[in-house]
Amino acid sequence: MSTHTESAGRVRELPARDTVRGRRSLGARLVEKLGGGLIQFVLVLVALFWLVPTIGLLISSLRSPEDMNASGWWTVFTEPSKLTFESYGKLLENGDITHSLVNTVLITVPATLGVVVIGSLAAYAFAWMEFPGRDWWFLGVVALLVVPVQVALIPIAELFGKVGLFGSILGVVLFHIGFGLPFAVFLLRNFFAEIPRELLEAARLDGAGELRLFARVVMPLGAPAIASLGIFQFLWVWNDMLVALVFTKSGSQPVTVALQTQVRQFGNNIDVLAPGAFLSMVIPLAVFFAFQRQFVSGVMAGAVK
Numbered sequence: 001m002s003t004h005t006e007s008a009g010r011v012r013e014l015p016a017r018d019t020v021r022g023r024r025s026l027g028a029r030l031v032e033k034l035g036g037g038l039i040q041f042v043l044v045l046v047a048l049f050w051l052v053p054t055i056g057l058l059i060s061s062l063r064s065p066e067d068m069n070a071s072g073w074w075t076v077f078t079e080p081s082k083l084t085f086e087s088y089g090k091l092l093e094n095g096d097i098t099h100s101l102v103n104t105v106l107i108t109v110p111a112t113l114g115v116v117v118i119g120s121l122a123a124y125a126f127a128w129m130e131f132p133g134r135d136w137w138f139l140g141v142v143a144l145l146v147v148p149v150q151v152a153l154i155p156i157a158e159l160f161g162k163v164g165l166f167g168s169i170l171g172v173v174l175f176h177i178g179f180g181l182p183f184a185v186f187l188l189r190n191f192f193a194e195i196p197r198e199l200l201e202a203a204r205l206d207g208a209g210e211l212r213l214f215a216r217v218v219m220p221l222g223a224p225a226i227a228s229l230g231i232f233q234f235l236w237v238w239n240d241m242l243v244a245l246v247f248t249k250s251g252s253q254p255v256t257v258a259l260q261t262q263v264r265q266f267g268n269n270i271d272v273l274a275p276g277a278f279l280s281m282v283i284p285l286a287v288f289f290a291f292q293r294q295f296v297s298g299v300m301a302g303a304v305k
Contacts (some may be wrong), residue, residue: 054281059088061275068270087271097276099251102260104280106169107244107254108237111176115233116226118177118183122215126199127192129168138189152179153246160247167249175247176237184229191225192218227291240282245304255280 059073064084067076076083093260125131126138156175157166165171203213213293219226241256248257259276 054278054285057274057278057281059083060270063087063274065271068274087275091272092280094276095273096262097255097256097272100202100253100255101279103169103252104238104256107172107201108234109178109235109260111173111180112230112233113295114173114177115180115184116230119181119229120219120222120226121214122181122185122189123192124218126189128218129210136187141182141185145186148244149179153243158247166247168251169248169252170272172247172252172254175243178232180233180236184233187229188222188225190196191222195221224282231288231291234287235284238280270280 058075062082062085063073063076064082064086067082090304111283122141122157126134126141160166160171167295200213200217203217208216239256240254241260244257245260248254251263255276259273259280262273262276
Protein backbone atom coordinates (compact mmCIF):
# COMPACT_ATOMS: atom_id res chain seq x y z
CA MET A 1 0.00 0.00 0.00
CA SER A 2 2.77 2.40 0.89
CA THR A 3 4.55 1.54 -2.36
CA HIS A 4 1.52 2.60 -4.42
CA THR A 5 1.26 5.81 -2.40
CA GLU A 6 4.92 6.72 -3.01
CA SER A 7 4.56 5.97 -6.72
CA ALA A 8 1.50 8.18 -6.94
CA GLY A 9 3.35 10.97 -5.13
CA ARG A 10 6.23 10.76 -7.58
CA VAL A 11 3.83 10.83 -10.49
CA ARG A 12 2.26 13.97 -9.05
CA GLU A 13 5.67 15.61 -8.53
CA LEU A 14 6.89 15.09 -12.09
CA PRO A 15 4.33 17.34 -13.81
CA ALA A 16 5.02 20.05 -11.26
CA ARG A 17 8.76 19.99 -12.01
CA ASP A 18 8.12 19.92 -15.73
CA THR A 19 5.78 22.87 -15.28
CA VAL A 20 8.50 24.85 -13.46
CA ARG A 21 10.98 24.09 -16.22
CA GLY A 22 8.45 25.04 -18.81
CA ARG A 23 7.89 28.41 -17.16
CA ARG A 24 11.56 29.33 -17.52
CA SER A 25 12.22 31.76 -20.31
CA LEU A 26 14.05 30.80 -23.46
CA GLY A 27 16.88 33.18 -22.55
CA ALA A 28 17.40 31.52 -19.17
CA ARG A 29 17.62 28.10 -20.79
CA LEU A 30 20.10 29.37 -23.39
CA VAL A 31 22.26 30.93 -20.69
CA GLU A 32 22.24 27.64 -18.79
CA LYS A 33 23.39 25.70 -21.83
CA LEU A 34 25.88 28.22 -23.18
CA GLY A 35 27.06 29.70 -19.86
CA GLY A 36 30.15 27.53 -19.55
CA GLY A 37 31.28 28.08 -23.12
CA LEU A 38 30.51 31.79 -22.97
CA ILE A 39 32.56 32.24 -19.81
CA GLN A 40 35.51 30.41 -21.37
CA PHE A 41 35.25 32.55 -24.49
CA VAL A 42 35.24 35.76 -22.43
CA LEU A 43 38.23 34.58 -20.41
CA VAL A 44 40.16 33.82 -23.59
CA LEU A 45 39.38 37.30 -24.91
CA VAL A 46 40.54 38.90 -21.65
CA ALA A 47 43.78 36.87 -21.74
CA LEU A 48 44.47 37.88 -25.34
CA PHE A 49 43.71 41.52 -24.56
CA TRP A 50 46.09 41.36 -21.57
CA LEU A 51 48.84 39.88 -23.77
CA VAL A 52 48.51 42.45 -26.57
CA PRO A 53 51.24 44.79 -25.16
CA THR A 54 53.61 41.86 -24.71
CA ILE A 55 52.95 40.57 -28.23
CA GLY A 56 53.39 44.06 -29.67
CA LEU A 57 56.68 44.51 -27.81
CA LEU A 58 57.91 41.12 -29.01
CA ILE A 59 57.11 41.92 -32.64
CA SER A 60 58.70 45.38 -32.31
CA SER A 61 61.88 43.82 -30.96
CA LEU A 62 62.07 41.66 -34.10
CA ARG A 63 61.70 44.57 -36.54
CA SER A 64 64.30 46.93 -37.89
CA PRO A 65 64.32 50.58 -36.75
CA GLU A 66 63.34 51.70 -40.26
CA ASP A 67 60.25 49.48 -40.28
CA MET A 68 59.23 50.61 -36.80
CA ASN A 69 59.46 54.25 -37.84
CA ALA A 70 57.49 53.59 -41.02
CA SER A 71 54.51 51.61 -39.68
CA GLY A 72 52.96 50.00 -36.60
CA TRP A 73 53.89 46.56 -35.33
CA TRP A 74 50.56 45.06 -36.44
CA THR A 75 51.52 45.49 -40.12
CA VAL A 76 54.08 42.69 -39.72
CA PHE A 77 51.36 40.11 -40.30
CA THR A 78 51.25 41.15 -43.96
CA GLU A 79 55.06 40.94 -44.31
CA PRO A 80 56.39 38.42 -41.76
CA SER A 81 59.62 37.96 -43.75
CA LYS A 82 60.90 41.29 -42.40
CA LEU A 83 61.29 39.93 -38.89
CA THR A 84 64.91 39.72 -37.79
CA PHE A 85 67.03 39.03 -34.69
CA GLU A 86 69.52 41.80 -35.42
CA SER A 87 68.18 43.91 -32.54
CA TYR A 88 68.97 41.15 -30.05
CA GLY A 89 72.49 41.00 -31.43
CA LYS A 90 72.88 44.72 -30.82
CA LEU A 91 71.43 44.23 -27.35
CA LEU A 92 74.08 41.66 -26.48
CA GLU A 93 76.73 44.10 -27.68
CA ASN A 94 75.39 46.81 -25.36
CA GLY A 95 77.39 46.38 -22.17
CA ASP A 96 75.13 48.60 -20.06
CA ILE A 97 71.99 46.55 -20.73
CA THR A 98 73.61 43.14 -20.33
CA HIS A 99 75.36 44.20 -17.12
CA SER A 100 72.09 45.60 -15.78
CA LEU A 101 70.35 42.27 -16.45
CA VAL A 102 73.00 40.52 -14.36
CA ASN A 103 72.53 43.13 -11.63
CA THR A 104 68.78 42.53 -11.69
CA VAL A 105 69.31 38.82 -11.09
CA LEU A 106 71.82 39.54 -8.33
CA ILE A 107 69.27 41.79 -6.64
CA THR A 108 66.08 39.80 -7.19
CA VAL A 109 67.21 36.29 -6.27
CA PRO A 110 68.79 37.12 -2.86
CA ALA A 111 65.96 39.51 -1.99
CA THR A 112 63.36 36.84 -2.76
CA LEU A 113 65.18 34.02 -0.96
CA GLY A 114 65.88 36.23 2.04
CA VAL A 115 62.24 37.22 2.46
CA VAL A 116 61.03 33.64 2.01
CA VAL A 117 63.51 32.08 4.47
CA ILE A 118 63.41 34.77 7.18
CA GLY A 119 59.68 35.30 6.80
CA SER A 120 58.97 31.56 7.08
CA LEU A 121 61.04 31.20 10.25
CA ALA A 122 59.47 34.27 11.84
CA ALA A 123 55.96 33.19 10.86
CA TYR A 124 56.49 29.77 12.41
CA ALA A 125 57.72 31.38 15.62
CA PHE A 126 54.70 33.68 15.80
CA ALA A 127 52.31 30.83 15.04
CA TRP A 128 53.57 27.97 17.24
CA MET A 129 56.29 29.12 19.65
CA GLU A 130 55.63 30.70 23.02
CA PHE A 131 57.76 33.70 24.03
CA PRO A 132 57.10 36.89 26.00
CA GLY A 133 55.14 39.55 24.12
CA ARG A 134 54.53 37.34 21.10
CA ASP A 135 51.17 38.89 20.18
CA TRP A 136 52.44 42.43 20.67
CA TRP A 137 55.48 41.75 18.51
CA PHE A 138 53.21 40.36 15.79
CA LEU A 139 50.98 43.44 15.96
CA GLY A 140 54.09 45.58 15.56
CA VAL A 141 55.11 43.64 12.45
CA VAL A 142 51.61 43.98 10.98
CA ALA A 143 51.68 47.73 11.72
CA LEU A 144 54.75 48.03 9.50
CA LEU A 145 52.57 47.11 6.51
CA VAL A 146 51.13 50.63 6.48
CA VAL A 147 54.55 52.31 6.26
CA PRO A 148 55.02 53.53 2.66
CA VAL A 149 58.33 52.96 0.93
CA GLN A 150 58.69 56.64 0.06
CA VAL A 151 58.84 57.63 3.73
CA ALA A 152 61.91 55.48 4.38
CA LEU A 153 63.95 56.34 1.28
CA ILE A 154 65.83 59.37 2.66
CA PRO A 155 66.50 58.05 6.21
CA ILE A 156 67.74 54.67 4.95
CA ALA A 157 69.80 56.34 2.22
CA GLU A 158 71.56 58.39 4.90
CA LEU A 159 72.08 55.26 7.01
CA PHE A 160 73.48 53.29 4.08
CA GLY A 161 75.77 56.21 3.25
CA LYS A 162 77.23 56.13 6.76
CA VAL A 163 77.85 52.37 6.75
CA GLY A 164 79.13 52.23 3.17
CA LEU A 165 76.18 50.39 1.57
CA PHE A 166 74.79 53.24 -0.51
CA GLY A 167 75.12 52.56 -4.23
CA SER A 168 75.79 48.83 -3.77
CA ILE A 169 73.71 45.80 -4.71
CA LEU A 170 73.75 44.64 -1.10
CA GLY A 171 72.05 47.84 0.03
CA VAL A 172 69.20 47.37 -2.46
CA VAL A 173 68.80 43.72 -1.42
CA LEU A 174 68.62 44.64 2.28
CA PHE A 175 66.05 47.36 1.57
CA HIS A 176 63.80 44.94 -0.32
CA ILE A 177 64.15 42.30 2.37
CA GLY A 178 63.28 44.79 5.10
CA PHE A 179 60.14 46.01 3.36
CA GLY A 180 59.11 42.54 2.19
CA LEU A 181 59.24 40.86 5.59
CA PRO A 182 56.10 42.40 7.19
CA PHE A 183 53.86 41.10 4.43
CA ALA A 184 55.69 37.76 4.42
CA VAL A 185 55.28 37.25 8.16
CA PHE A 186 51.63 38.28 8.06
CA LEU A 187 50.80 35.95 5.15
CA LEU A 188 52.70 32.90 6.34
CA ARG A 189 51.79 33.21 10.00
CA ASN A 190 48.07 33.05 9.18
CA PHE A 191 48.69 30.02 6.96
CA PHE A 192 50.89 28.17 9.47
CA ALA A 193 48.36 28.76 12.24
CA GLU A 194 45.85 26.60 10.33
CA ILE A 195 48.09 23.51 10.59
CA PRO A 196 46.50 20.99 13.00
CA ARG A 197 48.10 21.14 16.43
CA GLU A 198 47.82 17.35 16.76
CA LEU A 199 50.16 16.92 13.81
CA LEU A 200 52.84 19.07 15.41
CA GLU A 201 52.41 17.41 18.79
CA ALA A 202 52.81 13.98 17.22
CA ALA A 203 56.06 15.07 15.61
CA ARG A 204 57.31 16.44 18.94
CA LEU A 205 56.48 13.13 20.64
CA ASP A 206 58.63 11.40 18.03
CA GLY A 207 61.56 13.52 19.18
CA ALA A 208 61.53 16.26 16.51
CA GLY A 209 63.02 19.58 17.58
CA GLU A 210 61.78 22.95 16.43
CA LEU A 211 64.08 23.19 13.40
CA ARG A 212 63.37 19.64 12.31
CA LEU A 213 59.66 20.19 12.87
CA PHE A 214 59.81 23.33 10.76
CA ALA A 215 61.76 21.67 7.93
CA ARG A 216 59.95 18.31 7.82
CA VAL A 217 56.36 19.26 8.67
CA VAL A 218 55.65 22.97 8.37
CA MET A 219 57.58 23.73 5.19
CA PRO A 220 56.01 20.93 3.07
CA LEU A 221 52.51 21.82 4.28
CA GLY A 222 53.12 25.52 3.69
CA ALA A 223 54.60 25.09 0.21
CA PRO A 224 51.63 26.74 -1.63
CA ALA A 225 51.71 29.86 0.55
CA ILE A 226 55.51 30.03 0.38
CA ALA A 227 55.39 29.75 -3.43
CA SER A 228 52.83 32.56 -3.59
CA LEU A 229 55.01 34.74 -1.40
CA GLY A 230 58.05 34.01 -3.55
CA ILE A 231 56.18 35.00 -6.71
CA PHE A 232 54.92 38.23 -5.15
CA GLN A 233 58.39 39.17 -3.93
CA PHE A 234 60.09 38.24 -7.19
CA LEU A 235 57.71 40.31 -9.31
CA TRP A 236 57.92 43.28 -6.97
CA VAL A 237 61.72 43.34 -6.84
CA TRP A 238 62.26 42.58 -10.54
CA ASN A 239 59.92 45.36 -11.69
CA ASP A 240 61.05 47.90 -9.09
CA MET A 241 62.56 51.14 -10.32
CA LEU A 242 62.00 53.62 -7.48
CA VAL A 243 64.23 51.91 -4.91
CA ALA A 244 66.87 51.05 -7.49
CA LEU A 245 66.85 54.61 -8.84
CA VAL A 246 67.60 55.96 -5.35
CA PHE A 247 70.05 53.38 -4.00
CA THR A 248 72.09 52.30 -7.04
CA LYS A 249 74.89 53.82 -9.03
CA SER A 250 76.00 53.29 -12.63
CA GLY A 251 77.71 49.97 -11.87
CA SER A 252 74.87 48.47 -9.81
CA GLN A 253 71.78 49.59 -11.73
CA PRO A 254 69.14 46.94 -12.60
CA VAL A 255 67.58 46.70 -16.02
CA THR A 256 64.63 48.98 -15.19
CA VAL A 257 66.94 51.90 -14.39
CA ALA A 258 69.27 51.08 -17.30
CA LEU A 259 66.40 51.18 -19.80
CA GLN A 260 65.16 54.45 -18.36
CA THR A 261 68.66 55.89 -18.72
CA GLN A 262 68.86 54.70 -22.32
CA VAL A 263 65.56 56.40 -23.14
CA ARG A 264 66.75 59.65 -21.59
CA GLN A 265 70.17 59.66 -23.24
CA PHE A 266 69.47 58.04 -26.61
CA GLY A 267 65.83 58.50 -27.44
CA ASN A 268 66.19 57.01 -30.93
CA ASN A 269 67.86 53.67 -30.12
CA ILE A 270 64.61 51.73 -30.24
CA ASP A 271 66.48 48.74 -31.68
CA VAL A 272 68.11 48.25 -28.26
CA LEU A 273 65.25 49.41 -26.05
CA ALA A 274 62.61 47.12 -27.55
CA PRO A 275 64.45 43.80 -27.04
CA GLY A 276 65.72 44.94 -23.64
CA ALA A 277 62.21 45.86 -22.49
CA PHE A 278 60.84 42.57 -23.79
CA LEU A 279 63.45 40.55 -21.91
CA SER A 280 62.74 42.47 -18.72
CA MET A 281 59.02 41.75 -19.17
CA VAL A 282 59.09 38.12 -20.30
CA ILE A 283 61.19 36.79 -17.42
CA PRO A 284 58.66 37.64 -14.66
CA LEU A 285 55.88 36.40 -16.93
CA ALA A 286 57.69 33.09 -17.34
CA VAL A 287 58.16 32.81 -13.57
CA PHE A 288 54.49 33.51 -12.95
CA PHE A 289 53.23 30.97 -15.50
CA ALA A 290 55.72 28.36 -14.28
CA PHE A 291 54.39 28.58 -10.71
CA GLN A 292 50.79 29.55 -11.38
CA ARG A 293 49.39 26.37 -9.81
CA GLN A 294 51.25 27.00 -6.56
CA PHE A 295 50.25 30.65 -6.73
CA VAL A 296 46.53 29.85 -7.00
CA SER A 297 46.78 27.21 -4.27
CA GLY A 298 48.51 29.67 -1.95
CA VAL A 299 46.05 32.49 -2.61
CA MET A 300 43.08 30.18 -2.00
CA ALA A 301 44.64 28.55 1.05
CA GLY A 302 42.28 28.72 3.98
CA ALA A 303 39.31 29.83 1.87
CA VAL A 304 37.73 26.37 1.97
CA LYS A 305 37.78 24.37 5.20
